[in-house]
Amino acid sequence: PALRRRTVALWLVWFCVTFAYYGAFIWIPTLLFLQGFDLVKSFGFTLIITLAQLPGYAVAAWLIEVWGRRATLSVFLLGSGVSAVLFGQSSAEWAILATGMALSFFNLGAWGALYAATPEMYPTSLRATGAGWAAGVGRIASIAAPPSVPLMIGVGGIGLVFLVFAVFFVVAAVAAWGLVEGRGSALAD
Structure with missing residues (x-):
């Protein structure tokens, strides 16, 4: 039961x-293009946004x-x-960059x-089996997510897409409290 939970x-x-x-992150360049940015600018924004992942990962490594x-x-x-949510509502260049970088920072920190x-x-x-199955469940999501984006855009636009992603993040945040805290503990044999 403990392992099941x-x-x-x-x-x-x-x-x-x-x-x-x-x-x-698969769709950000295309979504920026759909918002009226040319292809070069959308990929430039994506590069800048993605660079924020590095400090996010480093800060999380320290905070754990x-x-x-x-x-x-x-x-x-x-x-x-x-x-x-903020990224999905942004239209000004500075807001897209700021909220996109925040999304990148926090998302990679979570990873x-x-x-x-x-x-x-x-x-x-x-340990290897448990971690492998968890990653496998993640792979199912990585296959399901990209084709769902055009459907969400058709229903409610870019704002809906990122609202749905926000809901997934919040569900994950709540579920994280069901995990065992490993800080300062010896791993079980």
Whole structure:
């Protein structure tokens, strides 16, 4: 039962984070183009936005030892959710860059915390299998997310797309509290 609960929580986090990440970052250049930016500018914006992932990952790597895995993961997921909503509502260049960079920063920080927490959920005999299955559930989301974006655009535009991603981030943030906190603990054999 203990492994079942943490496995369900872990799979939910992996599914939600992966869905929102691949849905957003595969489509950002095209979505910027649809907003009227030329192809060169949309890819330029995407490059700048993506560079914010590096400090996000580094800050999360530090915070997991200060705040713990669950708190860091949840804060970065909530930051991702807020950033996603703001990005979906942005039209000015400065706002697109600022909110896109925030989304990038928080989303990759969440990935860093998730990568640290995942193997700590299972004893040594199940660690690789447990982490592999969690990543596999994430792969399902990475396949499902990109084709869902055009459907969401058709229903409610870019704002709806990023609102849906925000909901996925918030669900993941809540599910993260079902994970075992591994900071300062020895891994189970």
